[in-house]
Amino acid sequence: MIRSSSREMIERLVxxxxxxxxxxxxxxxFVQDYLESQGARCRRIVNAEGTKANLLASLGPDQPGGVVLSGHSDVVPVDGQPWDTDPFTVVEKDGRLYGRGTADMKSFLAIALGLVPEIAAQPLAKPIHLAFSYDEEVGCTGVASLIDTVSRQLPDPALVIVGEPTSMQIVNGHKGxxxxETEITGQAAHSSLPQLGANAIMAAGKIIAHIAGLAAEKRAAADPENPFDPPYTTFNMGEINGGKAINIVAQDCRFTWEFRPVPGxxxxxxxxxxxxxxxxxxxxxxxxxAxxxxxxxxxPATVLPLAPEKDGAAESLVRRLTGANDSAVVSFGTEGGLFQAAGLSTVVFGPGSIDQAHQANxxxxxxxxxxxxxxxxxLCDWARS
Structure with missing residues (x-):
């Protein structure tokens, strides 16, 4: 059985x-109104357009040494996916809660929100901060202002727990x-007179081939002891668009690409x-x-890698509270690397499986x-001591 407060909050957020x-x-x-009704101190950080916001809420004393529980409020699209139910209505079946964001990652935030009345009633010796970000799913582009607020306006937290779905296993490292986006502008011409033009698609092909060569070099130089899967920095071409017709020298070409580096x-x-x-x-x-x-x-976006921290405060605390002896690294990215880059000890640890993320049902x-x-x-008991 789970608490009714967790179930209700998961339903509300989804x-x-x-x-x-x-x-x-x-x-x-909704979240800010709820938290302020429980006595939380809230800071809203709005984007330049006024269309989205991060939220940082604090419970307990205004002093250093607390913990930040962090998660993103956005989810990926459902368009074109064969859902059996309304993705924005939670449905329970066979011991599971179905809905967009149940795994990635509204449940972590909802469970924390459901416990806020109990947390707020405790005589906390260390603060607990709840951090809600936006636009994680499009490259972690929204969290920077939230992290800046944490760094500049909060007494230094001891650690950050990013509640991405890790099946409640400790993840202390991930790739970035x-x-x-690469955009090439050439010169259109009749295809029988290529010397009068500049072919943007051919230029794109040369750059793509060079990137493919870099990818091959990284694979060939892989350290077999590296714990990541695969154990090297990877590259991917995601989209390419260009040209108008077979008999026209292509004037324009645009392609998107990425690389996912291992820490270091x-x-x-x-x-x-x-x-x-x-x-x-x-x-x-x-x-x-031409x-x-x-x-x-x-x-357009950068997701920094998360590097394992030797004797890091975040991992040490989660180990102590769970009794876990093992930790892992993953290839998917989170906002954790950005928190770590700001000098905050960070670990990724949350409910649900990444295997369920971004797909129907x-x-x-x-x-x-x-x-x-x-x-x-x-964690609340820890914050009391």
């Missing part, structure tokens, strides 16, 4: 359609994700090498017959909800 392309303000309004990778060197090749070897060929030709490489097992409840109650 009921807000916070797909990343939409506003999350209705959810934030560097996202790029020299990411600046990878970026510099791609930019060097594009600007020094591909662009001059484009500009031979001086105005251009190549633009943009980085997403669910969380009730036993995972119960396990998270038990952990957070132990």
């Amino acid at each position: 009921g807000f359609d916070t797909v990343s392309a939409k506003s999350n303000l209705a959810l934030i309004d 994700c560097f996202l790029f 990778e020299d990411t600046d060197a990878i970026i510099a090498e791609v930019e060097r090749f594009a600007m020094a070897e591909v662009l001059p060929e484009l500009q031979e017959f 001086p105005h030709a251009s190549i633009e490489i943009r980085r 997403e669910f969380i097992a009730l036993e995972q909800v119960a396990a998270c409840e038990a952990f957070l109650l132990k």
